[in-house]
Amino acid sequence: MNLMMKHYQLIPIAAAVAPLASASLYGQSNLNHSCVLSPKLLSCSPPTLHSNASRLLDTCCVETYGGLLLSTQFWSTYTGLEAQGQKLPKDTWTIHGMWPDFCNGSYTQYCDLNRQYDPVPSPNTTNGLRNGTVVPAYKGANVGTFLEKLGKFDLLAYMNKFWINQGAPNTDFWAHEFSKHGTCMSTFDTPCYGPSYVEHEDVVDFFETTILYDQRLPTWGWLSAANVRPSNSTNYTLSEFQSALSKGYGALPYIGCSGPRYNNTVAGAGSRDTGFTVISEVWYYYNVFGHPREGNWIHLNATGSNSSCATTRGALRYLERTPGSLQ
Template sequence: MQLLAATAVSSMLVGVSQASLYPGQSNFNHTCALQTPFLSCSANAYPNITDSCCTETYGGLVLSTQLWNTYTGLESQGQVLPKDSWSLHGLWPDFCNGSYTQYCDLSRQYDPLPSPNTTTGTPSGTPIKPYNGSSISTFLAPFGKFDLLAYMNKFWIAQAQPNGDFWGHEFSKHGTCYSTFNLPCYGPMYRKHEEVIDFFETAISYYETLPTWTWLGAQGIYPSNSTTYSLIDFQSALVKGFGALPYIACSGPKYNATAAGNGTLDNGGTVLSEVWYYHHVLGRVQARHGVPINASINGGSVGNCAKAKGALKYPVRTVGSEV
């Protein structure tokens, strides 16, 4: 019944791109200290039951995502990857049934290169105009968040574009699709871009609890250009660390397009590239009370990597691309 309810709600909400996820929502103070926090995707986590500023009722399946890139393309400009660490990709709100929407509030569109370029990813969606204002990275200075900016420039790293452009993409595409980051939730004393800073700090707080490099290393798994690994190696190490099975993504040649996999039906990717950690959250996403759940919660895939023994590469980063 809960899944059916979530499906019904998500079908009504997909494609919304207004200034409020819930039109008509009050911008009076939302005093969450007086509200009972509910677990997202539970029977009480719906806007007609609870305050959607105090319990996540829109994107209740929260994915903290990380990248393993081997270069940035902007090394000459000092944009490098963090040594002995995966980098932060983002904090994504999926609907409880596993579907998702994007660019939910075009009045807060700070992405210079929207991808996709419509709200639905199809020609029938609302076009998303590229942002041409000051980089979202400049939003931190009025709040005195220089330490936050330094941290982001170390661990939240873009490839082939300035970091600020990447952060603008992540907030605009994903951050605007949470109920608890909705503008009315910030009340009458709201300061411009306050929710952007809140989103950045929250994304980092989840990232800091998910030391992918350390969890893999604890099982003897380190980047190598000679050693290969099996998918089960990564899955076992990350389940041990996280407590649930994340989604593991791979890029590179498909296994059945390689010499080793020629003639097989295994068309999974062969180069480790990304991990998505799934959570339900208690109360506000900003409260950082995430409950690990399996990526297969809705019967979906837990990755796109090759499953054959020894099929995966975890490549060493390019010389000069990390510090």
């Protein structure tokens, strides 16, 4: 999907750029990770930012690697694979992923190439540059089979309903999200599971945790309650989306747009407004207490820019789903 790229600075670090990096981000032991015994510290709070945090904390129990978390969603109008039965759910935005940013808003990616399951890595190097370590394309069984082997058929069905790709199979998208983002979280590092680790349970846990937060974010409902609904004839203003989503979430999320820039449209000819004009995504920011799987979060305003959309009154389209694209 061409909407997967983020707008913040990429920071390459040793764990991200070492060829076939170790499965351990912090060199943890695979013993003694009883998180009930660990303090419920807030990610991005001073104790988790200490330069020796990995020695002072159990990084399997407190997110210390990417403590500024984002739950991200798409508004898509088609999948391109409708003929294969890959369609969009009614009256809801779909899952994009859960991203662990550093606390300053920068980020890294593809942190553990031993857990690289993305068949089409994007970008195809660990730092997004030509001089970065190449991320090898995964050629094994798709990640849906990981869920099947662990008996997670209900999870697989849910993901095929609400975590939808565009132009490629859903399983490719899920693999991308885990490989690019999930491997960069200290709390899903494989040593955290101890000596009884079962292959790919970290992948399943990342998917389930992503869904945990997504289920608390009824973007379509919050917008609908403010009379902001998909329409092929009505135009909207960015502030309408910001007001509705801030009211629902309690903090201002990032709102992303695609489509033509406003100053390249007929209505915006001669305007200085270079924002995009088609509503397409939203990112909700938060910190977490303890392990992200526990779901204890604090909502935050978006860091850096809070939108890529045009700000001119009536400049935005929130388009209806394409006929034949609904489940």
